[in-house]
Amino acid sequence: GESVGLHLPTLSVQEGDNSIINCAYSNSASDYFIWYKQESGKGPQFIIDIRSNMDKRQGQRVTVLLNKTVKHLSLQIAATQPGDSAVYFCAEIYYGQNFVFGPGTRLSVLP
Amino acid sequence: GAGVSQSPRYKVAKRGQDVALRCDPISGHVSLFWYQQALGQGPEFLTYFQNEAQLDKSGLPSDRFFAERPEGSVSTLKIQRTQQEDSAVYLCASSHPTEETQYFGPGTRLLVL
Numbered sequence: 001g002e003s004v005g006l007h008l009p010t011l012s013v014q015e016g017d018n019s020i021i022n023c024a025y026s027n028s029a030s031d032y033f034i035w036y037k038q039e040s041g042k043g044p045q046f047i048i049d050i051r052s053n054m055d056k057r058q059g060q061r062v063t064v065l066l067n068k069t070v071k072h073l074s075l076q077i078a079a080t081q082p083g084d085s086a087v088y089f090c091a092e093i094y095y096g097q098n099f100v101f102g103p104g105t106r107l108s109v110l111p
Numbered sequence: 112g113a114g115v116s117q118s119p120r121y122k123v124a125k126r127g128q129d130v131a132l133r134c135d136p137i138s139g140h141v142s143l144f145w146y147q148q149a150l151g152q153g154p155e156f157l158t159y160f161q162n163e164a165q166l167d168k169s170g171l172p173s174d175r176f177f178a179e180r181p182e183g184s185v186s187t188l189k190i191q192r193t194q195q196e197d198s199a200v201y202l203c204a205s206s207h208p209t210e211e212t213q214y215f216g217p218g219t220r221l222l223v224l
Contacts, residue, residue, distance in 0.1 A: 008151050032211055043115070043202055043215035044154065089153050096211055097142065097167075101153030 008087060010106040019077040023090035023102045026071065030092035030100075035064060035075045038104075039086045047075070047088075077107075085109045113137075115216035117203050123222045124193045132188045132219045136205030143186050144213060145178055146202040154202050160186060193223045 013019045025033070031052040036044035050057045050064045050073075057064050063076040073090050090102040116135045124130050136143050141162050146154035147170075156170040162183040171178070175193075180186040190197055200220050204213035 034212060036215075041217070043204075043217045046212055046214065049212060093211055097159060099144070099154075099156060099213060101155070104151075104153050 008104050008106045010108055012108045012110055013080050014110050015080060015082060017080055019075075019080045019084070019107060021075045021077075021088050021105045021107065023073040023075075023105075024071060025073060025090065025092040025100075025102070027092055027094050027100065028071070029094040032093040033064070033066060033073055034091045034093065035062075035073075036089045036091060036101075037084075037086045038089060044089060080107075080109050082109050082111070115203055115205055115214055117201075117216040117219050119219060120217065121220050121222075123224065126194060126223055127192050128223075129189065129191045130193055130221065132190075132201050132221070134186045134188070134203030134216060136184065136186070136203070137207075137214060139207065140205035140214075141183070141208050142206040142213075143180060144204040144206075145186070145188050146204065147172075148200040148202055148218070150199075157188070157201075190221075193221075195223050197221060198223045 034049045035047045037047050038044045048059045048062050048064050050066050055066050061078045065074045087104045087106050089104045091099050093099055118133045143160045145157040147157055148154045158178045159167040160180045163180050175191045177189045200218040202215055202218045204215045206213045
């Protein structure tokens with residue numbers, strides 16, 4: 001389930017289950033969105049992106065859903081693995097270069 | 112190189128000391144960004160370069176922060192008279208001219224004592 005940690009909300013899932021990480025964005029002008037994965041001691045790593053003219057995009061084991069009506073973005077990870085444990089950030093991009101990151105969610109995969 | 116590199120990876124500074132953080136972007140990436148990431152938070156924008164031109168420095172928290180990219184490749188973020196609240200991870204990212212995706216380096220973790 002989800003809980004609010006000291007700074008980051010945390011999602012704990014069993015290995016093999018599906019994970020859903022949510023993100024609310026704020027700017028109606030945002031037309032491009034990216035999910036990043038950040039492991040401890042490393043920089044954010046690109047996972048998947050989606051443009052505002054789409055509502056769903058699939059990658060390998062990951063799917064991003066975009067609901068512009070309520071300004072909501074989600075990342076679905078299928079068959080979650082221990083290597084998926086990390087902090088996940090959504091980023092909304094407007095006017096091409098302006099990146100605004102969400103607060104992040106820590107995904108913890110339980111054996 | 113294959114990705115964005117940053118140095119040093121870790122820096123401990125005494126309060127009042129000046130520090131310089133280096134970023135080597137991906138070859139061919141004209142856009143370069145600096146972010147500050149506090150513990151448990153997402154990256155926050157500091158400044159942006161296109162080639163050697165600093166087009167946006169609205170995120171720099173004070174005039175103690177200064178960034179440069181004199182030849183349009185390597186960039187340096189300098190913090191003068193460091194204070195404890197400057198302790199954070201400083202991330203550099205670059206992007207290709209034809210895409211918006213930013214690729215991040217590993218960051219420099221700065222601790223000011």
